[in-house]
Amino acid sequence: xxxxxxxxxxxxxxxxxxxxxxxxxxxxxxxxxxxxxxxxxxxxxxxxxxxxxxxxxxxxxxxxxxxxxxxxxxxxxxxxxxxxxxxxxxxxxxxxxxxxxxxxxxxxxxxxxxxxxxxxxxxxxxxxxxxxxxxxxxxxxxxxxxxxxxxxxxxxxxxxxxxxxxxxxxxxxxxxxxxxxxxxxxxxxxxxxxxxxxxxxxxxxxxxxxxxxxxxxxxxxxxxxxxxxxxxxxxxxxxxxxxxxxxxxxxxxxxxxxxxxxxxxxxxxxxxxxxxxxxxxxxxxxxxxxxxxxxxxxxxxxxxxxxxxxxxxxxxxxxxxxxxxxxxxxxxxxxxxxxxxxxxxxxxxxxxxxxxxxxxxxxxxxxxxxxxxxxxxxxxxxxxxxxxxxxxxxxxxxxxxxxxxxxxx
Numbered sequence: 001x002x003x004x005x006x007x008x009x010x011x012x013x014x015x016x017x018x019x020x021x022x023x024x025x026x027x028x029x030x031x032x033x034x035x036x037x038x039x040x041x042x043x044x045x046x047x048x049x050x051x052x053x054x055x056x057x058x059x060x061x062x063x064x065x066x067x068x069x070x071x072x073x074x075x076x077x078x079x080x081x082x083x084x085x086x087x088x089x090x091x092x093x094x095x096x097x098x099x100x101x102x103x104x105x106x107x108x109x110x111x112x113x114x115x116x117x118x119x120x121x122x123x124x125x126x127x128x129x130x131x132x133x134x135x136x137x138x139x140x141x142x143x144x145x146x147x148x149x150x151x152x153x154x155x156x157x158x159x160x161x162x163x164x165x166x167x168x169x170x171x172x173x174x175x176x177x178x179x180x181x182x183x184x185x186x187x188x189x190x191x192x193x194x195x196x197x198x199x200x201x202x203x204x205x206x207x208x209x210x211x212x213x214x215x216x217x218x219x220x221x222x223x224x225x226x227x228x229x230x231x232x233x234x235x236x237x238x239x240x241x242x243x244x245x246x247x248x249x250x251x252x253x254x255x256x257x258x259x260x261x262x263x264x265x266x267x268x269x270x271x272x273x274x275x276x277x278x279x280x281x282x283x284x285x286x287x288x289x290x291x292x293x294x295x296x297x298x299x300x301x302x303x304x305x306x307x308x309x310x311x312x313x314x315x316x317x318x319x320x321x322x323x324x325x326x327x328x329x330x331x332x333x334x335x336x337x338x339x340x341x342x343x344x345x346x347x348x349x350x351x352x353x354x355x356x357x358x359x360x361x362x363x364x365x366x367x368x369x370x371x372x373x374x375x376x377x378x379x380x381x382x383x384x385x386x387x388x389x390x391x392x393x394x395x396x397x398x399x400x401x402x403x404x405x406x407x408x409x
Contacts, residue, residue, distance in 0.1 A: 019187045021269070021278035026182050026190060033177060034197060037336040042197050044275040046228070046236060046268065049192075050200035054223035054243075058329055061141035061205055061220035061244075063258035064164050065251040068132035069100045077165025081312060084156035091311035096169070099309070134247060135207070136168035138218040139176070139294030141245060142205045143335050146255060147324035153316075161251040163324055166317045173307040174297040176207070177336070181290025185212055188266035188279035192238065194291050195224050204336065208244060209289045210262075219244040221291075231267065238279075240264045262286050295337040318342075 034042040043049055067074045078092040086092060144167060147160035158166075179198065180190035198204050205222045223243040228236050246258045265285040269278040281287060297318075300308025318339065322330060334344060 019183065019278070019280055022187050022189045023182055026180060030180055030190065030194065038202060042193065043201065044193060046270060046274055046276055049196035051228065052225035053200040053203065055203050055205055058145065058332065059205070060222050062146035062255040063245050063248050064137045064141055064255055066132045066134040066137050066247040067165065067168055070129060073100050074133060074165045074169040077162045078169065078312065080156055080158060080162050081166060084154040085313065085316060086311060092309055095309045095311050133168045133172055134218045136172040137247065138207045138220045139171035139174065140164065140167035142207065142220050143294055144321055145325045145329045145333060147321060148326065149324045151320045151323045153320065158320055160253040160324060163321055164251050166312065167321060169309055169312055170297045170314050170317050171294060174305050175295040176292045177295055179206060179291035179293060185287040186290055188264065188281055189268055189276050191264065192268060192279065193276055195242065198293065199224055204293065204334065207292045207294065209292065212287060212289055219246065234270045236268045236270070238266050238268055293336065296339050
């Protein structure tokens with residue numbers, strides 16, 4: 001969402017709340033949401049949770065561009081789309097430019113709900129310098145394999161880089177599932193439970209909103225490892241490291257290997273049955289704001305994606321993506337809330353440990369009630385789709401520089 005130079009803003013826990021017990025509304029929502037999407041209970045017993053996980057190599061999110069507003073957002077890719085589908089009228093481009101210019105008008109000077117990927121933007125005379133499509137890229141790289149081949153439509157050739165730009169655009173305001181972070185930083189117990197269930201048991205990448213305070217910066221997390229030391233029967237010391245894909249300074253047809261590692265240090269509290277009930281950060285840790293995962297994209301301008309680009313047809317973009325990716329890869333790609341075209345045969349679905357992703361939206365359990373301060377749901381899908389800006393008092397932050405691994409040109 002911002003340039004590569006300013007890609008991470010992280011907070012040291014000594015400057016923010018240490019936390020304690022997980023909020024009742026938050027844990028109940030996470031239990032109900034996991035049950036809805038996986039058909040299995042959220043595991044809370046520490047001994048039953050995997051201590052490490054990494055998605056298969058084919059499923060590692062691609063490093064991609066975050067299309068910052070100050071560089072025009074996704075207009076380059078949309079210009080090609082307009083030539084192919086909108087008779088060269090620049091309809092999608094004009095909408096994107098209007099959306100970018102309007103970002104500075106969103107926000108409030110204080111109060112209100114803080115949740116949501118765009119929930120902390122203050123009013124300004126123009127778009128914040130960090131504003132872009134990092135959430136769109138993060139959603140796209142979680143839900144889609146990296147495009148590999150050129151695709152031609154109506155005489156216009158879409159390169160893999162063009163396809164990535166269009167994917168980032170269709171997910172810009174599409175629904176997401178809220179995976180925890182009701183406080184100014186996510187409770188370490190919620191962090192542990194969500195990563196160990198979604199990524200550990202489900203092998204499903206998740207989105208991470210890293211910055212505390214006003215700034216909103218997102219990345220896809222695909223690996224974690226945690227070392228656990230017993231302090232007492234009801235308290236354990238945890239050192240967790242996660243790996244996530246990074247944004248790039250421009251879009252590439254083949255994304256470079258560009259990722260980073262982030263470390264957390266916290267204590268977990270357990271009840272008499274060994275279930276995780278809360279936690280506290282130590283002073284040498286990083287913290288993040290929230291976790292989330294994308295749902296299937298909704299057509300821009302329609303319910304659930306009212307702010308999305310109505311001149312970019314979601315079905316056309318996804319059809320172009322499918323043609324650019326080998327079928328054998330697509331047939332392995334498990335997503336919650338899949339589109340009809342990308343639904344896996346039940347027999348071929350990757351089976352998370354004791355969990356199975358819902359195969360039919362009609363069979364998805366009822367939407368869990370949204371906890372106070374969580375984003376509002378869209379339709380019948382448990383999704384924190386709220387993008388109504390609000391401004392909490394920003395937490396003091398200290399920039400941190402995680403270890404990086406990169407062959408970025």
